Amino acid sequence: MALMAVKTIINQAHKARGKENRFSRHILKPFAFLMKALVPPACPVCHAPVGDDDGLCASCWLDVQFITAPVCRITGLPMPIDLGDETISPLARANPPPYDKARAAFAYKGSGAALVKGMKFGDRPELAQLLARLIYSRAREALPRHALLVPVPLHRRRLVWRRFNQSAEICRHLAALSGQSMALQAIARIRATPRQIGLTRAGRKRNLRGAFAVPNNQKHRLKGRAVVIVDDVLTTGARVEAMARTLRRAGAAPIYVVTAARVVLPERI
Numbered sequence: 031m032a033l034m035a036v037k038t039i040i041n042q043a044h045k046a047r048g049k050e051n052r053f054s055r056h057i058l059k060p061f062a063f064l065m066k067a068l069v070p071p072a073c074p075v076c077h078a079p080v081g082d083d084d085g086l087c088a089s090c091w092l093d094v095q096f097i098t099a100p101v102c103r104i105t106g107l108p109m110p111i112d113l114g115d116e117t118i119s120p121l122a123r124a125n126p127p128p129y130d131k132a133r134a135a136f137a138y139k140g141s142g143a144a145l146v147k148g149m150k151f152g153d154r155p156e157l158a159q160l161l162a163r164l165i166y167s168r169a170r171e172a173l174p175r176h177a178l179l180v181p182v183p184l185h186r187r188r189l190v191w192r193r194f195n196q197s198a199e200i201c202r203h204l205a206a207l208s209g210q211s212m213a214l215q216a217i218a219r220i221r222a223t224p225r226q227i228g229l230t231r232a233g234r235k236r237n238l239r240g241a242f243a244v245p246n247n248q249k250h251r252l253k254g255r256a257v258v259i260v261d262d263v264l265t266t267g268a269r270v271e272a273m274a275r276t277l278r279r280a281g282a283a284p285i286y287v288v289t290a291a292r293v294v295l296p297e298r299i
Contacts, residue, residue, distance in 0.1 A: 071085075073085075073086050073087035073090050074086065074145060074148055074154065074157055074160070075087075075090040075141050075144045075145055075148065076089065076090055078090075084156075084159055084160050084163075085160070086141065086145075086160075090141040090144075091141070093140040093141035093142075094136050094140065094141045094142045094145075095136055095137040095139060095140055095142060096135065096136045096137075096168060097133075097134055097135065097136055097137060097168070097292070097294075099112060100112035100113075100117050101117070101133075102117060102118055102119035102122055103115060103117050103118055103131075104118055104119075104122045104126070104127060104130070104131060104132070105119055105121065105122045105127060105132050105267070106131070106132045106133040106134055106169075106172075106292065107119045107121070107122075107292075107294065108137075108294055127267060127271050127274070128271055128274040128275045128278060128285070129259070129270065129271070129274040129285040129286060129287050130284040130285055130286060131171070131172050131284075131286050131287070132172065132264065132267070132270070132286070132287035132288070132289070132292075133168075133169035133171060133172040133286075133287070133288055133289075134165075134168075134169060134263075134264055134288070134289045134290065134291055134292035135161075135164040135165050135167070135168035135169050135289075135290050135291065136164065136168070136290070136291055137291065137292065137293075137294045138263050138265075138291040138292055138293045138294070139294075142290075142291050143291065145157060145160070145161065145290075146161070146262050146263050146290055146291050149161065149196055149199075149262070150196045150262060153193070155194045155196070155199045158196065158199035158200045158202070158203055159203045161200050161203075161262070161290040162200050162201075162202075162203030162204040162206075162207060162290075163203070163207065164290060165200070165204055165260075165288050165289070165290055166204060166207045166208060169288045169289075172258065172286040172287065172288045173204075173208055173210070173258055173286070173288060174256050174258075174284075174286065175210075176210070176256065177210055177255075177256040177257060177258045177286065178210070178211055178212075178213050178216065178251065178252070178255050178256065178257050178258070178282075179201050179204060179205050179208075179210050179211065179212045179213070179257075179258050179260055180201070180212075180213050180216045180217060180257055180258065180259055180260065180277070181195060181197035181198040181200070181201035181212075181214065181259075181260045181261070182195075182197040182259065182260070182261045182269060182270065182273060183195065183197075183198075183214075183217060183218055183219040183242075184197075184219055185219040185220075185221070186219075196262045197260055197261045197262055198214060200260055200261075200262060200290065201214075201260040204260060204288070210258075213248070213251060215245065215248055216244065216248045216251060216252060216257075216277075217242055217243070217244050217248070217273060217276060217277060218242065218243055218244075218245060219241060219242060220241065220242065220243045221241045241272060242272055242273050242276040243276065244276060244277065244279075244280040248280075249280050249281065252277060252280045252281050252282040253280070253281035253282070254281060254282075254283065255281075255282055255283075256282075256283070256284050256285075256286070257277055257282040257283075257284075257285050257286070258285075258286045258287070258288055259273055259274060259277075259285065259286070259287045259288070260288055260289075261287070261288075261289045262289060262290050262291065263289055263290065263291040263292065263293070264287065264289040264291070264292040264293065265292075265293045266293075270287045270289075274287070
């Protein structure tokens with residue numbers, strides 16, 4: 031029990047450090063040395079000591095399963111062999127997605143999954159900076175120059191409950207890294223839907239029908255423009271596919287998708 035209490039205190043302290051880094055760095059800068067001494071930097075996954083605030087320890091870093099070639103030319107799903115332009119997964123051949131290319135930095139398992147869950151469900155939006163760096167270094171081929179970065183939106187009710195949109199936080203840091211423009215209002219979540227967890231691919235698709243819309247005052251920004259959808263994790267792809275269809279109807283093209291993580295075998299969910 032005592033150990034759990036200590037871990038809880040450490041977690042809260044690191045959350046406080048993250049909020050300090052994000053909102054009040056200029057105010058608390060004179061106290062940064064004292065803060066670092068009282069709450070040393072720790073790995074966001076296992077809380078082991080690390081050299082800086084925005085990195086993983088060596089053990090957790092080695093546990094991140096980065097996605098490398100060969101991958102499906104369209105969906106970015108890992109493939110057993112490289113067939114050049116014909117390296118396309120059976121899923122993409124049978125049901126071509128409405129986007130042109132999707133890429134993710136790592137598989138949604140191990141330390142990678144823990145990192146995404148820590149940001150999304152652990153109230154740690156500061157982890158978006160690390161996730162954006164990983165996307166930028168590992169999935170840059172789906173970040174064409176002069177594209178418009180568009181995060182997956184949350185419905186206003188979900189946003190109030192969670193306090194922040196994890197996709198928008200990643201998108202903000204990714205825009206700063208790449209020098210590209212970001213459009214937070216380009217597409218809206220107009221229908222509140224039940225949570226996707228536990229649903230099949232078909233169930234997720236039905237759940238998201240009519241969930242997105244492009245406001246009339248945003249359509250001029252999208253027409254003929256390359257768009258990159260930014261999200262935290264790609265599971266079955268139903269969410270980004272619904273969003274891509276809505277953006278394409280508004281005139282956006284081509285459409286890319288980048289995520290920090292992806293489930294490697296979505297057809298088995």
